[in-house]
Structures are given as structure tokens and as C-alpha cells.
Amino acid sequence: MRTLLTGGTVVSMDRTVGDLDRGDVLIEDGVIVGVAERIDAPDADVIDAADRIVLPGFVDTHRHTWQTAFRGVGADWTFAEYLAAVHGTLKPHYQPEDVYLGNLLGRLEALHSGVTTMLDWFHCAQSPDHADAAVAALRDAPGRSIFCYGAGWGTTATIDAEIRRVRSGLHEDGLVTMALGLRGPELTSMDTVAEELGLATELGLRTSVHIDSGATRRTIAELHEHGLLRDTTTFVHANKADDDELWMLADAGSSVSISPDVELKMGMGWPETGRMLAAGLRPTLSTDDAPSAGGDMFSTMRTAYAVQRGLDGGLSSRDVLEFATLDGARACGQVTRTGSITPGRDADVILLRADDLTAFPATRPAGTIVTAGHPGLVDTVLVAGRVVKRDGVLVDVDLPALRTRLLESRDRIAAAAGIPLDGTWRPQAASQ
Template identity: 70%
Template sequence: MKTLLSGGTVVSMDPAVGDLDRGDVLIENGVIAEVADRIHAPDAEVIDASDRIVMPGFVDNHRHNWQTAFRGIGADWTFLQWATAMHGTVKAHYTPEDVYAATLLGRLEALHSGITTMLDWYHVAQDHEHEDAAIAALREAPGRSIFCLGAGWATSRPVDDDIRRVRAEVDGHGLVTMAFGLRGADDTGMDTLTRELQLADELGLRTSLHTGSDGTQRPIADMHKHGLLRGTTTFVHGNGISDGELRMLADAGSSISVSPDVELKMGFGAPMTGRALAAGMRPTLSIDVVPSVGGDMFAAMRAAFAAERGLDGGLRARDLLEFATIDAAASCGLEARTGSIAPGKEADIILLRTDDVTIFPVTEPAGSIVSAGHPGLVDTVLVAGRVVKRDGALVGVDVPALRTRLLESRDRIAAAAGVPLDGTWNPQP
């Protein structure tokens, strides 16, 4: 099966391929076969990419997808209010069906906005049925997804059996793969963190860990002292850790995921984008939680760009595109498969409208995407060569039915938890 993306402005994010003002991309059996100014492929299905930017799909390497049903409700909340609401109030009332509905619609929303790869950081842990519901939803959504199984919020319960069970089911092949969501040493102790990293090494799993410091703690230095830094770990947020600790992460080959909207709004401190770069790391971008922020990468890029430019002016628009594509793919161990448009990679590609009045005229593509891009521009989405969104609409998805299902889930959870949905909920830590 062949597909030809014809006549688009190609922003490949691959130095060897470069950018093409007018280019074609040939896909064979889900894999990019050729990128050139013009490609003759009379036996291919042709997708007209004129008046479109053709670029790799975005990679969101940290999102708690189970919270989708409460989108927007926490726009005014601090971090402690969010934790009280999501973990301390509503989480206990989630059924497997609630997890399934939130995960499915949240993953489809991400696809709709051009996020072809997403790491779903799952910490609504209740039992195996809840875990299986999340996995089933990710498999139903036609995106590339990483089920990052965490142990829950500030709990010390053993997780070995859960991790092994899910690893046996999610074996690392196909579009849905697995990662291990670690608990920090401040939650469970250094011995537990050590055992979890050993288990991840044994099972061949990449890991993700939330971290940060108020200036009195040195979480990265503590891990370094115990030999626990890995090139396979993504550290989420990291606000407040020292420059020396960032250099430790760089030396270990670790990655850092910046969630700029959440970090600025919830009081985490300035995003670590520029400091990570100065330490020799390539930062990546993520959404985190949609009760508080929007779920699209355009907004995340713009927030990170504005915050860092306001501090030192050093970033360029192209940097943000790299953070959200090839750098984030590398943080997930997927840089050989996705994150750029290059022969041999799987065709995770999005087409952005350039004739829309909100972005027209597009004089410099990278600058236009970062400064003026939004989900409404995402016309076409391909994952592993399969068209999952065409002409602005998801393919084969009954969106009204899913909306009804998620609303019923939200209303049931809220009623069970005794919380209002009229905008007056003000969680008290």
C-alpha cells in the first residue's frame, strides 16, 4: 500500500532531509519511503498537501489522561488544590468504565490536535480492572501510545506484581507500549526507588519520575549518589533543582519533560527549558493535566517559548518544534521510529492548513506554527501511515456517543464525591 503526500511545505525535523518549500512524501506500508521535491508514484493514493505544512506529529511524553472528564474545572487551582480534588476527592470514585471513557476521549482529543504519540502517565490505580480499562482504551484509539503504569499518589504499596502483569500483556510491539511511572524517594524512600529501577531494568522498561525542589532538597544529587540516574528516565517538571543537578542528568543521558502551562499556573516556578539547555540537555514538552490547562501542543510550545524568551531571549521557534517532536520521541526511546520525516521511519505525520486566516500568510513555517498554530489547523493526521483524521475530522469515530459517555461518567463521579460542577468547587487542602 502506497500513499503520496503531494505538494506540501515539508518541515521534516531531520537535518539530512531538511525543509522543502514544495515537497512530496511517499509512504509504503506505513513507512516513509522517500522525501523529495517531486515523486512519481502513479500507483499511490494521493493526498493533496498543497496549502498545507507537512510535519511530524507531536509527542506528548507526560499526561494524566484519566482526568479528561474534569477538563477545565481546575483552571484557577493551585497544585495543592488540584491534588486535593483529583487524588483526594474524585479518584476513589472512578470505576473501570470511567477510566476507559476518560482515556479514550482524551487520547482521541490529543490525536485530533496533532499529537500522534502520547505517554499516558496512569496513577488512578485501584485494581487490575482499572488498568486493563486504560489499556483497552489506548488500543482502541488509533494513536501511538505509551501506557506508563504508576503506583498511585504518594503510596508505598508494592507494585512489582502489577508491573509484571501488565508487561506480560503489553510486550513492547505495536502502537501501544509500556513504561514504568516511578515514585520519588521522598514518597517511598531510596530503597523502594532502587528496587523499582532494578525492576525496570530487568523488564526493559523506560521510566518517568516527577521531581522538583524548593531549594532545600537535592533529589537528583541523592539519586546520583546511589547510582540511580539512567539514560532511560524522563524527569518530569524539575522546577527548582540546581544547575549542578541538571548537569548530572545531562551526563547520565536522562531527559526532562517541561509542562509549562501547569508549572506557571500552579506555582511550581519557572519552567526549566533554558536551564536544561544550558546544562547540555534537550528539554521536551508535555501537557500534564487538562483540568487545569489545554490539551494541545501548540499552547504548550507557546507558553514555554514566551516564558523562556522573557527570561533570556535565547530560544528560537525551531527549538520548540524539536522539543515537541524529535526530542520528545527520543525521551520515549522512539526516535528511530517517529519524531521526524525521514526515509525508514514510520509515517506519523500531520498536515496543517496554511490557508486558514488565523495563520495566513505563512512566510516562515516554524515561526508560524509556534506563534500562531492551534488545533483548528490540523487537517490530516497519519499514524504509522494510516489516516486517522481527514479533512478536519477523526476517521471512524462516533464523537457524539463518546461525549455522552464521558458526560455521564463525569456527572456520576461528581455526585458520588459530593462535589459541585457549577464553577463553585474550591478544594481546600
């Protein structure tokens, strides 16, 4: 059970370990046990990492994976149109099998592009069977996943019993763990927010919440006044939050997740990377949803980087790479297990082709990854030491069969919803 990654350019994301122009990484029983210029391990299985950049797997802190079947259909939608289409028109027709296929293909896509840890922000809980299908898909995909169970838009019923039921089957020592998706003060009362936070504390769950503070009301300030800011909560988007509200989040130890592609395209506002950094927050990155944006961390990093550089020129490519790895792991409560190539942490590692013409020569690896990286560079992926992608191909995955099933799912939902798939459908936001 020993694996040696040998001869690669190691970008460890650990300041103590540092980076190595030529380095080896030794893995034993799924855990990193050594990082050095050269390691002698004659009994280990060897993976040749020459002409490869070796770095920790990416961490996506917010993805609505169940929507994968409708990739690209919302590229031109506003946020209001997205809500009307996905939650008002499509979601009512999702069956558990549709959720399973969306989550499975979406999670495999994330692994394929180097996302070893992903928070699945699930808000399609039409029934307990829907939730169970989502969890089953995450278990069937060999990645590190956090099932973030949310009540979703338009849901007012209590979720206490259902959260407890799902929590009883998910444990912190597995690859699939759990978080609680709060409805938040923009969708429910402060009393309900307090109750959900109390439930999360009782069950040992981290929480995540979509927030639009500053748009019509100062909801972060309201949470602060009610004593409801937690160091275990990740605030998603927060594009219009006032500066003092961001300071409140930093003081509470909360984390933030930005979705730069979706936020810009849907009219949510500028990704607040620079303002968050100024307040003492380390942003984390998310792809958000397949109908509106791509599912890889490379394009997400590049958008976040280019936008902030255009605004103030103060962001470095190394910062952005930290957002996508170490900072993301910290926000997901996984920083002792993943996020860097550090002895003692699980071997969630990806190898990128540095000899590909789109990345060659990778003179400055971090800069190359952020400015020129793309999923086609992802040659090998390991999760807890297990090789789940090798030589550019996912291991033991029947993609043709899964593609066929996902297309059948998409077509069935569209037919039931009465919408065309020829690109002519534009949802009516006013109906939401």
C-alpha cells in the first residue's frame, strides 16, 4: 500500500514543505508520509511524474450538482430567470433517478477536472428518496464530497427530522460527509435560522448559506446583532455586503465562497475578492451550477484572478491557487485532511501535464496553472491515495452508459416540464 510519485514539479501549498522543481511524494495507506527532492522507496508502486506539476486537488466549496443534465441552457439567464427555470419549472419534475444521475455525472466531471473535494449544495429534496439518491451518487463517485443538505427556495417546512435521518448515515471518517445548508434570513425568519444553527451544532455539522446582504437589507449585520455568526458557516456570494459586514464575518471566523463566473453573468455584482481580503477573509471558490457556468476550477480561478487584477491589480496567482486548495479545505472543515501536500494529510493529489503545448514551458507553475490551466491538463488524480484518474481517463467508469442515461433523464424532465431543448426557451422571471 505504498505509492511513490516521482520526478514531478511539486507545488505543495504548504509553506513549510515549500515547492520543489524536482520532487518525490511518498504515500502510504492513503496518507502522505514524505515529500523531498528524492525518496528511496523500492517497494512502492511508482507513478512517473516527470513533466508533470504535482499539487493538491482542488476544493469546490459550493456546487448544485443535481442540475448537471441541463448544462449550458442557462448561459444567458439572469439570476431571476435561473430561479424561475430551475426551481420553478424543472425541479418539480425531478425524480430520484434524475437526482442520482445529475449528482453522479457532476461529481465525476469534477474529479475529471481535478476537484478532489467538493461541497454538493443540494436543494432538490422533493422527498427523502431524492436526498438518498444524491448521497448514493456521491458515494458511487470516488471523490471526497460534503453533502450539504438544504431545504431550498420556497420551502417553509421544518427539516429537523430529515436532517437527523440523513446525518445518522454519514460519518466524519468517510469520504462522503455532511453539512447543513441554511435557508438564511433572506428566505426565512431569524428564529428559524437560530433553530437550524442549533441543530447543526448539536449534530456537529458545518453550515453554508447563500447571502445577498446589502442588496435590499443588511442581513449579515442582522445575523451579527442576533448573535448568529459562526466560525463554522460559509457565506456564499455576498456580492453587495457592506465593508463593515465583511469585517463582522472575519471577526466571527466565518468563511466565504465566491462564484465569479455566475456572479458576473447573472448580474449579481462584482466578485468581492479584494474587499474580502481587505477585511481579513480568505475567499474560497465555487463553480455554482452547470446550467450557467463550467464545472472546472481552472476557469473559475482565471475569472476571479482577471477580474480582481482589473479592479486593483493587487491579487497574485499564488493567492488564487490557495483559494482553490488550502483555503477551500479550511472552509469545508477538511484542512487537517486535505488542501496541501503535507506529511500526515490524506493523499488528495493531482498531476497536471506540464509538457502540453498549452502549458509549456511551465516556468512559474502557479502562474501557469491560474492563467493557462484547463481540464485537459489533468493527467492523474488520487483521492486518499487511490488513483481515480490515470493517463487522462477516469478509472472503472462506464462513461458511454452514463451519458446515455443522463440524456434520457434530461429529455424526460424537459418533456414533463413542457420546454424545448433547441435553445429557444427563455424562462419568465416574473413567474417566480
